[in-house]
Amino acid sequence: MEKKISILKKGFFIVVLAFVAMPVFSQSRSLVGSWHLIAADKILPDGSQVADYGTAPRGIAIFTADGHYVIEIFRSDRLKFASGDRVKGTPEEYKDAVLSTSCHFGTYTVDTAKSTITFHINGASYPNWDKTTRVSSFILEGDKLTWRVPPRSDGSIPVSIFNRMP
Secondary structure (H helix, E strand, O other), rough: OOHHHHHHHHHHHHHHHHHHHHHHHHHHHHOOOOEHHHHHHHHEEOOOOOEEEOOOOOOEEOOOOOOOEEEEEEOOOOOOOOOOOOOOOOOHHHHHHHOOOOEEEEEEEEEOOEEEEEEEEEEEHHHHOOEEEEEEEEEEEEEEEEEEEEOOOOOEEEEEEEEEEE
């Protein structure tokens, strides 16, 4: 009898574990894969949408089935370091290098009911985001993924648009 109860407890534990883990994987399946950046815009307080990272930004987003991600966004017209040496840049070159890049990685969860992605950021090009959580609303239309970042201090709202890579 005691052996049957032990087996039942183990079985119950496995079922509970499956229920806890399954939503994370099933909710995020729609985003799993590699995505090519097609636009990195911002919506201004007056409602107009303008380029935020130049006219032809470059970038990628990768979402894995086990809940990890990496995002890299680069402005299209970045300054080159005149010295050709990354440790010998000018203040202007360093400033541009930081402001022309938005990268972060970590784990993610998707709430399909709310259409949100929660980024649990392990590290970022902007150090203040390290070890933080950010929630962004998203729209997935076929192979086009768009998400909005919470408003910046100036009231603008960054919008990233990606196409799924084949």
